[in-house]
Amino acid sequence: MIRNLNAKRSYSRLILLVLLLAAVVSSSTRMTVHAAISVPDNIRVALYVNLGTNKYQSITSIATLQSAGGIKLSWKDPQASFPVGSVPAGQGVRFAVDGYRALLLETTDLNAAIIVLKKVQASSSAAFVTQLTKSGKTVYQVTEGVYSSVAGASSALAKWTNAGVATGIQSLVSARVLGPWSVETGPYASAAEASAAADMIGNAGLDAYVALKPKDGALNYVVRIGQEKDATTLTAVQEAATSAGGMNVRIPAAGEPYAVVRTDMTYNGSANKPVSLYAIPSGAGAVLRADPEGAGGIQVIERSKRTYRGSMEMSVLNQTLAVVNDVNFEQYLYSVVGTEVSSSWPIEAQKAQAVAARSYALSTGLGFQIAHVVDTTNSQAYYGIGSENANATAGVTQTAREVLTLGGKVINAVFSSNAGGVTADNTLEIWGGDNSFLATNVQSPDSVAQTDKRDWYYVALPSGQTGYIRDDLLADSGQTHSSGAKLLNVISEGTAVRSEPRIVSTVEPIARVGSGTIVIQLNKVGENTDFTWVKAPMTPEQLLTALNKRAKTPITGPLLTLEVSKRGPSGRATEIKANGIPVNVGVPDNLRGALNGLQSTLFQIDETGRYTVLDGSGNSREMPSQGGTLQVIGSGGETRALTDQKVYIMDGKGNLRAATTSPQFIFSGKGNGHGGGMSQWGARALAEQGYDYQYILKYYYKNVTIEKDART
Template sequence: MTKQRSNGKSAKWGKPLLAAAVAFSFLPLHTPAHAAEADNTVRVGLFLNLGSTYKQTTDKITLTPEQAVAVGQKTDAGYIKWFSTSPGAASSFALGGPRVKLGESGDLKAVSALASKLKSGSDKLSVYKIVRNGQDLYQLYAGPYASDKAASDAAARLNANASVKAVSGLAPAAVGTLSLNAGSYGTQAAAAGALQKVLDAGVDGVLRVSSVNGKVSYSVQVGEANNASALDALKVSLAGKLPGIALSVSDGVSASAAVRSEATADLNNGTTVPSYVLSLGQQDRIWIDGAADKGIRVEERSKRSYRGDLEIGVYGGQLYLVNELPMEQYLYSVVGSEVPASWPEESLKAQAVAARSYATVQTQTATKFKVADVVDSTLSQAYNGVGSESKSVNAAVDATSGEILEQGGKAVEALFSSNAGGVTSDPTEVWNSGGSNLFSSVASQSDSAAAANLKKWYHVALANGTIGYVREDNVKDKGTDATGFRKMTVTAQSTKVRPLPLIQSSVSELSKMNPGDEALVLEVVSESNTYEWIRGPYTSSQLLTSLKGRTTTKLPATIQSIQISQRGPSGRATELKINGFKIDVKYPDMFRSALSGLPSTLFDVVSADAYTVITNATASKGGLSAARLTIGASSHANALSRSLASVGTNTSAVSSGTGFFFVGRGNGHGLGLSQWGAKGLADEGETYEDILLHYYNNVELIKD
């Protein structure tokens, strides 16, 4: 079915009109003769370094599978299993490179104390446990570093460190990645036995696993030289220490893992986990063969667990981690990560179809994420792993299995946002051009569902001039006195007066009130939410800092006025002037980040200067006369009357000497489906088909 629209102007659809449109203007939705050409798997970037495009990195990846999983090398020719990990047992993966070996010690207490002292420094410490002639020893390494020179500099720095000097036997020295081969073996157990003989001889060595001629190979590697001459010297020095063992220069296999027992995470007890220090080329990939019904926990990704397989490689000089899994299982987490599982079934279904359509486009085209189709943040779609799944969400995904939105036989990039603020965006309000005919500005009154059942907040003026907000459940309203002023007090000790009508754990309160303390009530407002919100006050300095690097316009020394000089079809700001000069940004939606991270561009600007409240009357010796009360001196610039702003109508320049508030609606870019709007429509009885057709133009619902 195709949704037609006669022009690109805002469509003010009320519910009767929406129902009529669905009933009379369109044919019923059905499975088409052709199927959607959707990829069956999705590659999700969990860690990835793409520089300014995307950067979410880690030095170590620690995995704990629910069931035994195989780990090996994935090549174009196939998969070569290296080893298996045990259910519930953690193992870590890190990238090799130039390091500093501080030395080894049998004194675990001293090692633990040193690690604690170095924890906050630039030299990241790893501790590995070995056994030499029956004695437990702990080897300390710092790094890896970007270059041999950086490792040498770190060695000098650590040699001068008093805490390092205090531990007997330590002598930091830079080491590299070149080693000697002390034998290759067909099994890991055989290689481990040979390694023990090397260690007992007082020589440092590791077991290394790699792929040779299409098969897994286990070898014992000795030495950590950083150049060829040092490696030759090492070979000569070890000839007498390892009689009967033929030493040869390693063959330089790019994809390999040095197997160690790492104790870094639990130095109090010396408990170890298997650690794999990887040597990888740009095309090498380590594959963890997961399962559809059992998760693998990634400690560094907020301890989230993921269905499917994991891939580890190198991109941008750092480790990447990609989760590859079937589309429908990916959606179980996406839908549950994007919207609450308690929402109506039809809104969950609408979200599932939109998310599937979006992901399908990403899997069918080359994306900016290089080794992945999408990432796990809202830069693509939120994806928090198994923990975000639920029965209701999974059922909604299953009920719409394979369904996507198409235009002209191709899947559409069905963008969505949290809350459109009552009206969705037109593409011109987000990008520099109109984009496709998939999106246009349509009414979304059901977005107000986000404001239902929220607490009210009292906007109050304290006797000392402070202006702030107190939540209604802490307020005792004393009503209007003879002067016409409405007064309040609080019901609990140390009740917080907050700068905005919402609880912000990272923002300090402005003041505190106790029972008996009185304040003037300026107004009673709704709690700030995704539908309607207040942000600020922001000083000139704060806004200039936020704007820096996000505009090519030369910024003034001080912001005296802000003017929304142009708005798009929905009322969103598309042009902004500061002190009368236009501020250039790459695209209109960038004003959100440029102005200290505003929820949306559907906003007005309000001065934080003092203003005057006028009441009906005041008592005086001569009777009643007009009363005026000036609120908010410059030292307490938190005054704001929401009635001053009417979003989408006020474009006059707002001047201020103390700062600016932003009063607005919506959360996100506002294109396509509004998640809260979908929830509101579902509450009113609309089907997921109705919801999708309301938010997307010229589309067909296709089942694969």
């Protein structure tokens, strides 16, 4: 009996052990489901794109590319792709729209052209010196702008002419508007033949340029003659070009694709490095593609000289130049993760960021018409190879092709820098709609952003000014103000008093005070970070301008009061009132931009000009809505009108408060970003506490599955 009993117990233990193991396996966050999710090999990232009014716009008049290993150019269209040629290592190539321009000067003197160029460059990024052959001489045309209409170029021409940028310099032709209307001769067998033809026609005094043109399954070389502002002069240009020896001179139909090749003398702001500039027409669907030759990426000069993996495609959308980076999806994420989170953060935080970023990018589709995403925080920050690091790359490669799904679809895995300690309510506090996969009102360990940061004192100076002084520059004097507030002693000569509790090298202190100065402590706050912040005082005029850019119904000034009138479950503002009237700015997250660029909607407003005054008879007056002068009584009983901007009053709790005699507004808050989905600082803290990336993701995104592309 004893033997059988032990056998039963052993068998029971075995069953229990198997059940426990099964439970552990089934609940492990490390399980990844392999499903039919397809993660593409490449992603299209728009560096410059114009989607139209009230939509995303990132506009440039010119794009300059170069690569340490050289660039291979090709013409791309829906039917075929044709090689164009190569750009040598380290040499630039430029792209623009063949639009309307203001011709300011034509001269044989390059130095004279540069003088005019520099004057124009002082206030325009679209100034060019173009070299061409005319009347047996090399001439230089100075132009400004790439305009979509004659009217735009005409207005620019009048402005530059009135400014006298070319005064005193002899021009071979009168200043005028140039345009994309031309006649065409060719085709020619090679670029060299087309160039010789352009020189021959140019010797007759005509503007002539080599151009690329697809026809009959091949890319041809032609010469485009004239830079006319409309079609009315084309017949005369055609006759002149024929007389000059042009063959098969014709007036091309509107909409025919081409790319004019100009010799540009303004590469990278310099006038001594001639490079090719490819001018692409509007509406013709032409796409020029640049691929790096060798291991190096492609540098885009106008995009802060950043260098990118993959290829660049230049086209025209909505009459402006579009530049799209066609890059390997996983390599794109190397830079996104490297840009979005610090390289020093734990690997599990890197991995969580990689999966969230991959999911977000995949969920958007071609959300930007010719691109999936853009390179700014309108999608997610992407700054090229220079932002990559080994830790970020490891986070991407260790989660290769993993995405977050709900109901078999990839979720729009939005994230923000810092949730301020609690994530936003996904239905009431951000954008509305169905965002049920975003964890609502979840505590987030975001205060890690405050680690090792100093506190700052908000103080009143003897001059009456108020500002912030870092705590290590002050000491307790052991004394108190008559109001009961502490008096602090400045311990460093020339101590800076700042408008916000942080040091910003580009912002001058509001004052400097000497050692031994006694100041009054009004408050003590943490240094401005992604977790906690205070904005410098804003004037009614600043806020009224910002609000009326977003308000559905404009606010009539002056702005006297501004208050949070509704908050959501996490404490975020969902409605504000200006002068007692609700302001409709659309979805609650729009309040950040409407209030002059606040970090988050988890904020408080200190209306320094708003308080209640009791007179000697007990009558009350609400400031500032009930205006008028204030009278103060001195210790000797004398009265005087209060004209100082800064005043100090006791609030209802007996605390000393800095106030103003006219409206001003100070915002203080928590967090940075919309607060939905994953908090990046929260992910770091959870990783530091030992949680893996899958736990982190499922903490911030609810009811989701982590799926992996079945191809890997």
